[in-house]
Amino acid sequence: MAKESIIVSLGGSLVAPDGIDVAFLKVFRNSIKKQLDKNRFFIFVGGGGVCRNYQQAMQEFGADSNERDLIGIDVSRLNAKVVQQLFGELAFSEVITNPSKKVTTNKGIVVAGGWKPGWSTDYCAVTLAKNMGIKTIINLSNIDYVCDKDPRRFKNVKAFKEIPWKDFRKMVGNKWVPGMHVPFDPQASKEAEILKIKVVIVNGKKLDRMENFLKGKEFIGTTIQ
16 A cells, blocks of 8 residues: 655754754654654754744844845754754655655655745645645644634634634735744645645644544644645
8 A cells, every 4th residue: 555645844943942852853753653654754844943043133133034034944954954864764865955846765754944035844845745746734833723813822712623724824814924923834825725735733742643643543733624
């Protein structure tokens, strides 16, 4: 039986909340390795807290959005190199930096980093999904569910187990700004809706939830489709 290819959008805040979170990465590796008998994984790695530190400093010194995006891409690629090393021989030998190109390998894991200014990790993930005919993206973030309001700022929020793209897009709007905090990039969301891609938002600190989803079990998280 052919393996299903799945994209994992791995938030940089999980890889490098401040420094590199080695303990988290070891748990992540074990979770992915358990599923390699039936899945192939394309792992897009974001920039995280370190990235935002650089972007804020750049902005303080007058950098425009293009320059801030460029440094975000650099940090994303550094994080991706660490994740590639994490999987050793199981991973494709190159870090993918152009998701619009076909990836030809029989390796079970392919790791990717940022591409070019204006393109978030989420948008790159959707671009690769389109390119490779992949229909599922798992977005590992720091939230349990997509909510109608930011739960860090508001007490009375509505959490969604499932939400259609049209409703999700009303909440996040249409514009992407480097470093913005949304469950999934607005521009990527628009493209995912057109392509009929399913995005699953899962708390990356609780990887058993991702494992449950991959096994077809009940899981805690939000499905957008």
